Amino acid sequence: MEQPPWGADEAVTQLFGAHYRPLVRLASLLLHERGLAEEVVQDAYVKLHARWHRLRDADKALAYLRVAVVNGCRSALRHRRVVAAHLAAARPPADAPSAEAGALDLLTHAAVVDAIRALPPRQREAIVLRYYADLSEAEIAEAMGVSRGAVKSHASRAVAALRPVLERLS
Amino acid sequence: MTPEEAIRRALEASAATVEVSPDALATIRGRVRRRRRTARWGWATAGLAAAAAAAAVVALPAAPPAPRPAPPATTTSGTPGGALLAVYWIGPGGGLVREFTRQPAGTPEERARAALTRMLDGRPADPDYATAWPAGTRVRAVAVADGVTTVDLAGSPPSARAAQQLVWTVTAATGQPEVRIGPGGPVLRRGPAVDTLAPVWLINPQHGERVPAGGVAVHVAAFGREVRLRVRAASGAVVVDRVLALSPGAPAQGEARVTLALDPGAYTLEAAAGGAVDDHAITVG
Numbered sequence: 379m380e381q382p383p384w385g386a387d388e389a390v391t392q393l394f395g396a397h398y399r400p401l402v403r404l405a406s407l408l409l410h411e412r413g414l415a416e417e418v419v420q421d422a423y424v425k426l427h428a429r430w431h432r433l434r435d436a437d438k439a440l441a442y443l444r445v446a447v448v449n450g451c452r453s454a455l456r457h458r459r460v461v462a463a464h465l466a467a468a469r470p471p472a473d474a475p476s477a478e479a480g481a482l483d484l485l486t487h488a489a490v491v492d493a494i495r496a497l498p499p500r501q502r503e504a505i506v507l508r509y510y511a512d513l514s515e516a517e518i519a520e521a522m523g524v525s526r527g528a529v530k531s532h533a534s535r536a537v538a539a540l541r542p543v544l545e546r547l548s
Numbered sequence: 549m550t551p552e553e554a555i556r557r558a559l560e561a562s563a564a565t566v567e568v569s570p571d572a573l574a575t576i577r578g579r580v581r582r583r584r585r586t587a588r589w590g591w592a593t594a595g596l597a598a599a600a601a602a603a604a605v606v607a608l609p610a611a612p613p614a615p616r617p618a619p620p621a622t623t624t625s626g627t628p629g630g631a632l633l634a635v636y637w638i639g640p641g642g643g644l645v646r647e648f649t650r651q652p653a654g655t656p657e658e659r660a661r662a663a664l665t666r667m668l669d670g671r672p673a674d675p676d677y678a679t680a681w682p683a684g685t686r687v688r689a690v691a692v693a694d695g696v697t698t699v700d701l702a703g704s705p706p707s708a709r710a711a712q713q714l715v716w717t718v719t720a721a722t723g724q725p726e727v728r729i730g731p732g733g734p735v736l737r738r739g740p741a742v743d744t745l746a747p748v749w750l751i752n753p754q755h756g757e758r759v760p761a762g763g764v765a766v767h768v769a770a771f772g773r774e775v776r777l778r779v780r781a782a783s784g785a786v787v788v789d790r791v792l793a794l795s796p797g798a799p800a801q802g803e804a805r806v807t808l809a810l811d812p813g814a815y816t817l818e819a820a821a822g823g824a825v826d827d828h829a830i831t832v833g
Contacts, residue, residue, distance in 0.1 A: 387577075390576060390580065391573070392573075394710075395642065396574065396642070398568060398573070399568050399743065400740075400743040402562050402566060403563035403566045403740075403742075403743065404563075406562075406566045407559055407562060407563060415566070416568060416572060420572065420575055420579065423576045424576060424579045424580055424583060427580045427583075428577075428583070446757060464779070466608070475816070486554075486558070487557065487558040487561040487562065488562075490554060490555060490558035490559075490560075491558050491561075491562045492558065494555070494558070494559070499803045501679075503554060504557075506559060509552065509556045509559055510556070510559040510560065510563060510616050510740065511737050512737060512739060512740075514734070532800050537551060537552070537555075539561060540551065540555065541551060542552045544555075
């Protein structure tokens with residue numbers, strides 16, 4: 379990829395336009411708390427600005443933002459104990475599903491997302507980075523700061539944990 | 549549906565409901581300015597590897613691309629009576645938009661080649677649209693095997709956006725979920741619709757279309773709950789201004805259809821949703 383001749387301000391503006399919304403969505407899947415998700419992603423952009431002189435490359439910058447977002451979500455979970463709060467607040471099974479296919483789909487999606495929410499953090503990261511962000515194993519390893527073998531084992535344990543939920547729904 | 553596909557759809561549906569605050573960029577800029585004024589200090593960057601991003605190879609069971617809004621009833625270009633072929637373009641806001649053309653029916657390879665040739669030609673019917681591929685990129689070969697369409701181009705994608713423009717166009721033509729650019733390239737799939745597609749599409753009528761007087765059938769797709777449809781006459785006067793409810797579509801787009809009674813003349817249709825607008829100039833009568 380050609381080196382963009384951007385300064386740090388320009389880089390933040392460009393990378394904001396291209397990646398902010400998907401990164402907030404990624405963070406909200408890792409955290410399940412939207413206000414906090416935006417805060418974590420904004421932190422990542424502020425850090426990127428300080429770091430830009432050493433990156434100077436849009437691809438590396440995106441990898442940097444992902445690492446910062448994954449780390450930011452991890453520490454937010456540790457500090458705010460949102461996991462516990464969310465497990466407690468996990469919604470009860472919905473009653474009277476509508477006959478509408480759309481509504482039924484929404485219930486199915488909600489049940490799967492609830493199950494992903496209940497996974498241990500590393501397993502949830504592996505699942506979200508793979509199936510939502512569509513990253514390769516190497517990219518997931520980089521974003522999580524672990525080996526590719528560890529990514530594989532987190533992902534396969536997560537899929538195994540989700541399988542009963544998925545089978546119940548199908 | 550495979551477990552992987554169920555997980556993918558559920559995550560995409562959940563992500564599709566997340567919106568961002570409109571002043572986020574200003575917030576970041578403000579924080580950068582405040583940071584500059586204070587003494588510089590090291591940011592925690594533990595775990596960072598700035599190695600170049602490795603090739604994105606995601607080996608997953610094949611699944612058909614998610615359903616997309618139906619094509620328009622008519623098109624403005626191509627072979628009359630041929631098969632409808634979708635070509636994706638970069639819309640004004642950077643998201644993908646779709647146009648249809650009619651081409652002679654053919655094999656999946658022939659359809660993919662025809663759609664790609666049109667995409668690389670870089671001449672959408674709507675002048676607001678563009679291609680992310682550099683002029684002069686050519687298709688050398690297209691082959692479909694085991695759910696993967698391999699496209700051999702004289703060139704590689706200049707950006708992730710260009711790769712997605714190609715992937716959406718090729719998967720629409722072949723009905724196969726995966727695409728490889730160049731025989732040794734990584735296997736690519738469609739990115740999440742909500743992050744990849746433009747927030748709103750005016751599907752029908754297409755830009756530049758001449759519609760018979762009587763009822764003008766308008767078909768819109770967008771993310772969210774509603775879309776605002778405005779029609780301006782040649783004078784600039786707004787003759788229709790309506791908010792339409794969208795069918796529930798998450799994680800795909802929702803759709804709305806309405807038939808408008810318009811007198812003969814030139815009009816601009818504007819569909820607005822999620823802070824974006826798609827507009828098409830049409831002639832009635």
